[in-house]
Amino acid sequence: MDLGTIDPALLLASLIVAATPILLAALGELVVERAGVLNLGVEGMMITGAICGFAVAVNSGSPLVGFAAAAAGGAMLALLFALLTQFALANQVASGLALTLFGLGLSALLGQGYVGIKPPSTPRLDIPILGDIPFLGRVLFSHDPVVYLGLALTGLIWWMLRHSHAGMVLRAVGENHHAAHALGYKVVRIRVLAILFGGACAGLGGAYLSLVRVPQWTEGMTSGAGWIALALVVFASWKAGRVLLGAWLFGGVTVLQLNLQAVGIAIPVEYLSMSPYLVTILVLVTMSADKSRAPASLGRTFHASQ
């Protein structure tokens, strides 16, 4: 075993890549939860996005079209969730679980015939000048467009929630849906839009796994990434900046354990593979004490009867 073979710049760059799927999914879920909706179906939407993106990219030859299809696929599944929870007023926890179970099955069905195929590769977009900065350039500015999209989305959502009127309305709906309704805001419409956005983000995250990170299609390939994204939102206390931080932390753990596997450390692979999940639990435990940041209407059903 030789830890010296691990190149720190490469490690950090691959950390950012590894963080991207859960970053995207968690950002989407952040917006959903800020609107007061708990969608536990992230895993299902991610894997649906993974196969939609993969299949379309393979058939069209364009990864870009694939990513668009992934976002659409994730949003379609999210639409089911929105119908259940916002119109049929079903329990959000149960509906989220249903979404995940359904998504896993659906993706497996759609994915038949795509096993063992290589997708078209997503081109890297080296940012001129910045990309030439030693070390930092390689870590931050030599990635594919989706990585930049994730970073841009983080900034955008941070700004939206903090400074824009739309963000304020979104937070208001999540904080107290009765009050928002009384002031004339369309609670259900706002929530449906947030849910669709969350689905599109999860879909993108899933496609990033199947098109870039792995890159191939296998059944159940998200293996809990959607759930980790959900944990990330709690970890981040519902703040966009901290979602990024958390995603990098998980990206780091993943990359580190993969590197350790590669250099043949004397621990069975299975135990190393457990580490992201164990770290998630650990992080949840340390962050759970402070729940005050959670949107006050999170997970509650809204019905404007009174």
Add this chain to the structure above:
Amino acid sequence: MTPPLLSIDRLSKAYPGVVANDAVSLEVRDGEVHALLGENGAGKSTLVKMIYGLVKPDGGRMRLRGAPYAPEDPNAARKAGVAMVFQHFSLFEAMSVAENVALGMAAPPRLRDLSARIREVSRTYRLPLDPQRIIGDLSAGERQRVEIIRCLLQEPRLLIMDEPTSVLTPQEVEILFQTLRQLTAEGVAILYISHKLEEIRSLCDRATILRRGRNVATCVPRETSAREMGEMMVGASFAAPQHVAHAPGNVALTVSGLSMRAPSAFGTSLKDITFSVRRGEILGLGGVAGSGQDELLSALAGETPTAAGAIRLNGAAIGRLGPNARRRLGLLTAPEQRLGHAAAPEMSLTENAFMTGAQREGLVSHGFARWGAARDFAQAIITRFDVRTPGPDVAARALSGGNLQKFVIGREVLQRPEVLVVNQPTWGVDAAAAASIRQALLDLAAAGAAILCISQDLDELMEISDRFGALNAGRLSPIRPAKGLSVEEIGLMMGGAHDLEPAHA
């Protein structure tokens, strides 16, 4: 002659099983304070929600300055110059004052400019308010100021106020009235919802009285006695509760130096609360909403454990005991929130009777519930307290507020408590039910129980208490005999005008 500001013509709205408004008509003129008077459930809220665009009428029409008026949503109503101060449900606790104000505006300016305007309006109308503060940290009175300023910033022609004084001390009420008079002098019309008669007599120019969804009368409050208005509102006169004088017995409940951290983010911490209640007496505790009433009940009920010696029942330290152990010893409680706290909405009355009656009524044997006995107990409550319901198998949610409250209070009273603690026993309950609940409390005291009645309704407390104290931001005022207390004194015990005085001077 110019048309009235708002005229409502035969407006109707029905909900399943209840006609909330049945052909209601009224007129509001510029610069007047128009009272909308009625009992709980008379249809006042539904009517103003239709005016504010929250609810669509089934029939009838509205005109604003003579032009047809049918607001699609609250935004449309605001654009037309109609604003509303809500009694509940319209502020966002985790957000700042400025954000809350912005959310109630059709086209809010940038937050920084808005903050400046909030300061300006708050100076003009003497309603001190810091735009940067978080709503959750504000008192009930301050929250109301946020609502009022939110409305004023839009320069409304018609301001609807839903029970605005229920969260204020008498001193704060006086200041609110000054603000409202200033507004009417500027030509703003105010539609003022209340069921407090004296208040309406001192403030309002005209009153429309609603009863069971119909308008039954219009009057000029200054020329009508409170008793007359009361009878128009209720439809009949009924006996006021009978207070039989009797000498209080030994001390049953002692609370000394009770302090407790707020259980939730925006709750109230209890600070060094000390009082005692004797057998046969009713101790009334007043205070504006959010002064620690809920937390005090929670501590006494045993939901939140305290220092062992902080609460004593007949001398025994019970601060660490849970709710059921306290029930066994004779300390029973009835919380404010009927649905979800005092009763489980989806469960039957039988199951709800079992909820607190399991111990004292012997409804459990070897861990197994005796549902037959529980059903009998529920039936006994229904019969004794005249709860209007088809039977004990009905879900709690299906009962009206007054009937469920009678059930909840009856459930505790029938268990022959040694000490009974109630919070807001008649909140949101119609007058007849309220009178019967108060009578039940008086009878229980006469039979030798010690009663602690926490309430935000001062009239109620003055009617039934022997001694009176007030909660104010988690502290308790000294306890004084209720007889002979003036409104002024009570107001000061409740904290006076809180932080309004400096701005006032």
Add this chain to the structure above:
Amino acid sequence: MLKLETRPQPSVLWTWVAPILAVVITMLAGGTLFAALGKDPVDAIATIFWQPLFGEFAHYYRPQLLIKGAPLVLIAIGLGLGFRAGIWNIGAEGQYIMGALSGAGVALALYPMDSVLVFPLMVLAGALGGWTWAMIPAVLKVRFGTNEILVSLMLVYVAEQLLAAMALGPMKNPEGRGFPGSRNLRNYDSAHNAELIAGSGMHWGVVAAFVAVILAYVLLTRHRLGYHIRLTGQAPRAARFAGVRTARLVVICLGSAGALAGLAGMFEVAGPAGQVTIDFNVGYGFTAIIVAFLGRLHPVGILAAGVLMALTYIGGEIAQSNLGLPAAAIQVFQGMLLFFLLAVDVLTHYRIRITRREAA
């Protein structure tokens, strides 16, 4: 336009009609799906729901119903208790694996001891294994307020890795010529969870499932603890007022669900599956979530739903071999069932009223 009106109380009729309606709608939607896959929908639905019960080879499939249904019912009964109390254990799959590993671990450690005590010890170990795994989210929730949904789920992945590690490492059959997987417990009489009546499919796990249904029924309808579970789920604040100790309830609910899932895993590994392998778990822990909801979190309903879901598993396998229907199609079918149930359920709590859009 359609409007929802809250019913004064939940409709008893719809409580039980809703799941049946959901099954019917799922059959229709499933049929459409199968048609889209190029299969004759009527044939496919009949294969799934008719063949296992009344088809030519029904005598072979009917016992399978018990074998597949028992773990689903066992797990769902436990989950149902928690769901009723608003405690969301969704990591039953992990608890199932841990029960199997513990049970098999005892057997493999004692091999080849011949004693009547081996099997009871395995049962104990299986329950304990699942219980321990469920205690992790329980204790973290009680102690730190950690979300039990996420923790219990994360532990599924941990358990899966542990299963792989065991199948490839410590529990690997020393006489297995290098193949992954443990000794086959079916060849170890003292440990074998054999059929009680040959050819019936009835093994100890089935007995346990029936016992669990009865106990849960008595608990929920007659016992004070069952009342507290229901009260906590419906009105948590009222439950505290009634003196329910929430922490204790979390431990009880998660613990019993874990123990039952562990038992299910143990009975499976000692009988139908026979050995610890990498792909030992087939998702019963997740399907049981559907079973629990479909059965309205009611023990008797769960029993019926468990049998129905077992039917789709068996019928799905038949359709797979006879019609070439992909296995994933059945998974989609099961997922749809939960979807439609949740959607139809709106009728239990609300009435739908058709109103004319009033002229503004």
